[in-house]
Amino acid sequence: MIQLSGQSTVTYMQFRELLNSIDSKPGKSTLSDPGDWLQGRAMFGGLQTILCLHAMRSLLPDTPLRSLQTTFVQPAKSLQVTAHANIVRAGKSVTHVESRLLDDDNNVIALVVGVFGAARESQINLKPVQTGLGNGSQRIEFPTAGGVPSFTRHFKPVWLQGTLPFTGDTETHHIVQISMPGETDCNEYHVIALADFIPPIAICHLTNPAPGSSMTWMLEFLNEDYQGLALENWRVDAELMAAGEGYTHQSVMLWGPGGEPIALSRQNMVVFG
Known part of the structure; x- marks a missing residue:
């Protein structure tokens, strides 16, 4: 158990323990307590998407995941949340699945659309190549105390380019090396x-x-090469594409520990500052 500033005592829960605690039924996944996987008063956004995908996987367990599109609506008013999923359309190769994350009062917390697609033969094969860091490399570790969101304790991030929040630095391209201590054998939930x-x-x-909040998030999986990878020394290349009128637009490229291109994302956020 840990005490968070301004919050009640919550349970430290390793990622694999969190996944194992999900109660799963066909088209339905329930998490009774997110433990310390919180950011402010809301559940970690990645976990919201993971729960919705978990419910989708009860309906479509094997088809490769190609993309997830999430709209974050509001914080849950209860510890327990439930994701409900249904298949919108199952085509010859591609299946669209919709999921809603609800709290105990049936408030919609998040909306997620997952697109799953079987591999197909193609003459087109293009993979991104990871660039080097260049001169002036650095290693800035993320703090583990001082009011940081509790979910961050489950990661070990090091800034190789850019710097930490609220430092007044105007760099728009950040590179972060990131690990998940205690976790092994990567799966799609780890990638999220x-x-x-x-x-x-x-x-x-x-x-x-100043507070901030994600509104929408799109995540595209480039392949399934992440399966079973070690969860040490991954790399996030993030770029602030635009910002104005209180809204920001950020892109991310996620690389595996050997420089494997794993996923692309685009996020629209609101910042109150």
Whole structure:
């Protein structure tokens, strides 16, 4: 158990324990307690998407995941949340599945659409290549105390380019090396968690703490090469594409520990500062 600033005592829960605690039925996945997987008063956004995917997988267990599109609606008003999933359309190769995450009062917390597609023969094969870090490399570790969101304790991030939130730095391209201590054998749920870790780059431009919140998030899986990879020394290349009127637009490229291109994401966020 740990005590978070301004919050009640919550349970430290390793990622694999969190996944094992999900109660699964066909088209339905329930998490009774997110433990310390929180960011402020809301559940970690990556976990919200993971729960919705978990419900989808009870209906479509084997088809490769190609993309997830999430809209974050509001924080849950209860510890327990349930994801309900249904198949929208099953085509010859591609299946669309919809999921809604609800709290105990049936408030919609998040909406997720998953697109699953069987592999097909194609003459087109293009893979991104990871670039080097260049001169002036650095290693800035993320703090583990001082009011940081509790979910961050499950990651070990090091900034190789860019810097930490609320430092007044105006760099728009961040590179973060990231691990999940205690976790082994990567699966698609780990990929989602890793891809959603990095804070909004825009808040690094601020000099005083200010809240922020994700509104929409799109995550595209480039392949299934992540299966079974070690969860050490992954790399996130993030870029703040635009910002204005309180809204920011950020892209991410996620690389495996050997430089494997794993996923692309685009996120629209609101920053109150």
